[in-house]
Amino acid sequence: MILKLARKSLWNRRGTAILTLVSLAISVALILGINHLRHQAKQSFTSTISGTDLIVGARSGSTNLLLYAVFRIGNATNNISWKSYETISKSRDVDWTIPISLGDSHRGFRVLGTDHNYFEHYRYGDRRDLVFARGGPFEGLYDTVLGAQVARELGYAIGDEIVIAHGLGDVSFSKHDDKPFTVVGILEPTGTPVDRTVHVMLEGIEAIHLGWQQGARMPGRGVSAEEALQQELKPEAITAFLVGLESRMATFRLQRAINEYRKEALTAILPGVALAELWDVLGMVENMLIIVAFLVLLATLVGMTTTLLSSMKERQRELAILRAVGAHAGYLFALIEIEALLLALLGVVFGILLLTVSLFMLQPWLASEYGLFISANPLNGEALWISAGVLLLAALLSLIPSVVAYRRALADGLSVRT
Amino acid sequence: MVSVTPLQSRQANKITRSEQDVEPEQTPAVRLESLRFDWKKRGPGLLEIDEFLIGRGETLFLYGPSGSGKTTLLNLLAGVLLPTHGSVEILDRDITRMRPFRRDLFRARHIGVIFQQLNLIPYLDVLENVLIASHFAKLDPERSAAHADELLVKLGMQEHQHKRPTELSIGQQQRVAVARALVTGPEILIADEPTSALDSDNREVFMEHMLLMAAENGTTVVFVSHDRGLQEHFDRHHDIREFTGKGGMT
Numbered sequence: 001m002i003l004k005l006a007r008k009s010l011w012n013r014r015g016t017a018i019l020t021l022v023s024l025a026i027s028v029a030l031i032l033g034i035n036h037l038r039h040q041a042k043q044s045f046t047s048t049i050s051g052t053d054l055i056v057g058a059r060s061g062s063t064n065l066l067l068y069a070v071f072r073i074g075n076a077t078n079n080i081s082w083k084s085y086e087t088i089s090k091s092r093d094v095d096w097t098i099p100i101s102l103g104d105s106h107r108g109f110r111v112l113g114t115d116h117n118y119f120e121h122y123r124y125g126d127r128r129d130l131v132f133a134r135g136g137p138f139e140g141l142y143d144t145v146l147g148a149q150v151a152r153e154l155g156y157a158i159g160d161e162i163v164i165a166h167g168l169g170d171v172s173f174s175k176h177d178d179k180p181f182t183v184v185g186i187l188e189p190t191g192t193p194v195d196r197t198v199h200v201m202l203e204g205i206e207a208i209h210l211g212w213q214q215g216a217r218m219p220g221r222g223v224s225a226e227e228a229l230q231q232e233l234k235p236e237a238i239t240a241f242l243v244g245l246e247s248r249m250a251t252f253r254l255q256r257a258i259n260e261y262r263k264e265a266l267t268a269i270l271p272g273v274a275l276a277e278l279w280d281v282l283g284m285v286e287n288m289l290i291i292v293a294f295l296v297l298l299a300t301l302v303g304m305t306t307t308l309l310s311s312m313k314e315r316q317r318e319l320a321i322l323r324a325v326g327a328h329a330g331y332l333f334a335l336i337e338i339e340a341l342l343l344a345l346l347g348v349v350f351g352i353l354l355l356t357v358s359l360f361m362l363q364p365w366l367a368s369e370y371g372l373f374i375s376a377n378p379l380n381g382e383a384l385w386i387s388a389g390v391l392l393l394a395a396l397l398s399l400i401p402s403v404v405a406y407r408r409a410l411a412d413g414l415s416v417r418t
Numbered sequence: 419m420v421s422v423t424p425l426q427s428r429q430a431n432k433i434t435r436s437e438q439d440v441e442p443e444q445t446p447a448v449r450l451e452s453l454r455f456d457w458k459k460r461g462p463g464l465l466e467i468d469e470f471l472i473g474r475g476e477t478l479f480l481y482g483p484s485g486s487g488k489t490t491l492l493n494l495l496a497g498v499l500l501p502t503h504g505s506v507e508i509l510d511r512d513i514t515r516m517r518p519f520r521r522d523l524f525r526a527r528h529i530g531v532i533f534q535q536l537n538l539i540p541y542l543d544v545l546e547n548v549l550i551a552s553h554f555a556k557l558d559p560e561r562s563a564a565h566a567d568e569l570l571v572k573l574g575m576q577e578h579q580h581k582r583p584t585e586l587s588i589g590q591q592q593r594v595a596v597a598r599a600l601v602t603g604p605e606i607l608i609a610d611e612p613t614s615a616l617d618s619d620n621r622e623v624f625m626e627h628m629l630l631m632a633a634e635n636g637t638t639v640v641f642v643s644h645d646r647g648l649q650e651h652f653d654r655h656h657d658i659r660e661f662t663g664k665g666g667m668t
Contacts, residue, residue: 001553005542012541317536323498324533325598326526326554328519 002331006338009318013311020304021346027300028351028390029358031293035386036355036378038286044125044373045282046275048192049242051123052098053251055274056080056088056258057240059265063281066274069100069240071193072110076102079237084264089241091257093250096121098242101205101235104164104176109150111164111198113205113238119145121244124192125373134158135185141204141229145185149195156183164198164208176208191373203233243268297390301344301397308340308401312408319409329409333402340398341391348387352378445510447606447638448472448495453504455490465490467504467661474605477629477639479649482658488642491658492608495640496529497521509605526555530599530607530637532628535615537595538583544570545579548598555602562601569597573627589620596628600635607632609641613648625651 010017049055049070057065058078067073089097098121101113119137122130135158138145146156156162160183166174181200189195210231245251251270258268312319319332359376367373448471455465465487472478482488493499494506497513505512509528513521530551538547545566552562570576573593583591592612599607609628613621629651632639641652649655 001550008541318539321533321537321539322550322554323522324496324525324531325551326522328522330519 002335002338003342006335006342009315009335010339010342016307016311017343020300020307020343021350023300023303024344024347025350025354027293027297028348028387029355031290031297031390032351032378032383032386033355033358034289034293035382036359036380037374038290039380039382040374041286042279044191045279046272047125048275049122049124049271051121051127051244052242052271053245053248054243054255054258054268055240055271056243056266056268059267062267062269062274063278065240065267065269066271066278068102069242070271070275072102072112072197076239078265079239080241080266081237081264082235084261084266085238085241087263088243088258088261091254093245093247093254094243095246096244098122099202099235099238100240100242101202101237102239104166104205104208106150106162106164106198107154109147109154109196109198111200111205113200113202113235115202118199122194122242124190124194128190130190130194131188133186133188135183138184138199138201138204140182140184141201141207141233142179142181143184143201143204144181145187145199146183147187147193147195147197147199148189150198151183151186156186158183158186162198164200179208189367191367202235202238206233206235207231298393301390301393304340304343304394305397305400308336308398309404312336312401312404316408316412319405320412323409327409329406332409333406336402336405337395337398340394340401344391344394347394348390352383352387445474446471446507447474447476447509448640449505449507449510450494451505451507453494453506454502455487455494455499456502465494465501465661470661472638472640474638475633475636476654477632477652478641479652479655480640480642480658481644481646481649481655483644486658487662488658489610491661492531492610492640492642495606496531496608497525523554523556526551527557527602528605530602530604532592532595532599532607532609532612534611535588535591537598537612538591540583543580543582544575544586544594547583547594548601551598551601557602565603566597566601569600569631570594572631573597587620588615589617589624592616592620592624593627596624596631600631600637603635604637606638606640609639611643612641613643614645621648 055065055069057069058076058080060077064074064077068076085097085099088094096117098117099114102110104111116137119130124130132145133148133151135145144162150156161180162183163175163177163180166176181204187194207229210233243254245254255268255270258266322332322335323329355378356376359374359378363374363376450467450470452469453465453467480488480491490499494501495508497506497508497516500514504514506514508524511524513524516524538544539550542550548566548570549559549562552559552566567576567579570579573596575590575593575597578586578590578594583594586594592615595612599609607628612628613624616624625648629639639652641648642658646655
């Protein structure tokens with residue numbers, strides 16, 4: 001009966017009730033959505049690179065090395081000599097290595113020099129391979145393989161020619177326009193920085209820099225593209241390299257060996273550990289988002305309380321009638337509480353529905369536009385706890401109107417003060 | 419029903435301050451004793467009643483200007499307000515000493531209340547409004563439904579039983595209020611200016627219905643109004659000012 005009364009009473013005030021419900025649903029969707037994205041983002045972030053046991057670069061902090069080697073953000077402090085690279089890649093325990101040479105760009109996207117190991121051994125996410133959407137790996141000196149986002153944003157197709165700019169500026173004045181590259185492959189979206197990378201052969205990087213010194217073209221010493229093909233192009237240095245081991249047992253041994261490498265100051269990091277550390281830094285933002293979402297929710301619940309409280313005036317008569325026919329003051333207290341809980345429960349249900357539908361609809365778009373692979377099911381243990389928290393908070397806040405109803409019931413009796 | 423005791427019968431005879439003496443057949447329906455209600459917080463005055471009896475089946479008319487404490491007295495009778503001092507005995511039971519929950523249940527079962535207007539809960543239909551009283555009285559739903567039906571037929575409201583109160587005229591709403599007040603078969607009916615919003619035709623119809631149906635049930639009626647034109651319908655009448663400390667009843 002009390003449920004029926006609460007339901008009918010809410011329906012009787014459906015105008016404000018529905019508005020309250022809408023704002024509740026939105027804020028529940030917001031807080032659950034942010035929580036969901038947080039988990040998904042963390043998962044996606046920490047699996048930006050997988051299957052790689054060590055990342056090696058010139059001596060620097062692990063975050064810095066991770067940022068430039070994996071995220072293509074910032075610059076290396078120094079290069080690694082080809083000799084050191086060869087020595088380490090031939091050492092016992094090492095299964096494969098992927099050299100990485102950075103420094104040039106194409107219309108804002110980083111150019112990465114590497115070799116075929118990249119397409120063979122690079123893994124991301126749940127140990128997923130790089131897959132070609134079109135074409136295949138580079139074979140020739142002036143071949144290039146584009147990440148999904150590069151191809152999409154710049155509208156490139158197989159066979160297109162691109163010119164690589166020297167340095168990293170978005171608009172660079174010094175271009176390697178004498179040696180254009182041909183697109184031979186385009187990768188599927190991965191949701192990792194690979195999507196924003198232009199891949200070329202290490203030797204290609206060397207070729208375009210022939211006749212360059214100190215980052216500038218030397219007049220009269222230019223080497224044509226055809227001439228460069230004839231030369232033996234052996235890189236002298238690379239920026240970093242990824243290492244895959246025969247056995248993960250050897251990880252720490254090799255890491256120590258590299259960190260103590262005598263001929264050159266090197267740093268080897270464990271990608272998983274470094275990613276987790278970096279995420280902790282980013283976690284500040286994540287916490288801020290959750291706090292904002294919580295405040296939105298709180299504001300909505302306070303709004304609901306205010307609505308209930310202001311409705312108490314117009315409901316004095318209703319409460320007096322219930323008192324007159326024998327309702328206990330506690331019954332009126334419970335009636336208001338149940339109304340609030342009913343609203344909150346509906347808010348949670350509609351919020352979850354709203355979020356699920358939005359995720360479901362956004363999923364393909366996020367995947368294709370941003371390479372973000374997000375599960376459409378926001379329900380997990382934590383979401384249920386948050387929902388329970390919303391209900392608890394609603395119950396607590398609506399104590400205010402409920403107590404008002406209770407006290408009025410006792411003080412006013414059957415009369416109505418207006 | 420409580421059997422008659424000679425002592426109470428005699429007391430009732432002696433103490434009843436009625437203009438026409440009524441012979442109470444049983445224990446009184448209502449007995450107020452050394453009742454004080456301090457309402458300083460809300461206004462001046464003090465309700466003071468040394469002793470006041472209302473017999474079973476008696477109909478009592480209380481009149482007085484508005485603000486003279488009529489509603490407060492009704493609240494005390496209904497057990498919604500508690501007196502500062504003294505006792506309110508309804509059907510031989512002192513409701514001031516009941517625990518709140520029992521008192522509310524007691525009201526649900528033994529007292530029917532009709533307000534001035536807006537007696538009905540707007541989001542329930544006529545039948546639901548009537549049956550909510552029997553719900554709180556914890557009466558058998560089937561028998562209550564039959565009784566409600568019977569009452570609505572008598573009041574000529576049966577065809578409207580699924581209408582919302584807002585679809586009814588005020589006169590019709592007040593008739594539904596009578597059905598709600600009587601559906602539990604209460605011993606006492608409290609009416610607080612139930613006709614003040616009605617025109618004279620409706621007023622007559624209402625009074626007729628209410629008193630007839632109360633009589634059929636043997637219900638004691640306590641009716642409050644400032645309109646003395648209605649007092650002819652009742653066994654006894656009292657000026658509320660007799661009880662307010664300014665009058666002569668102390």
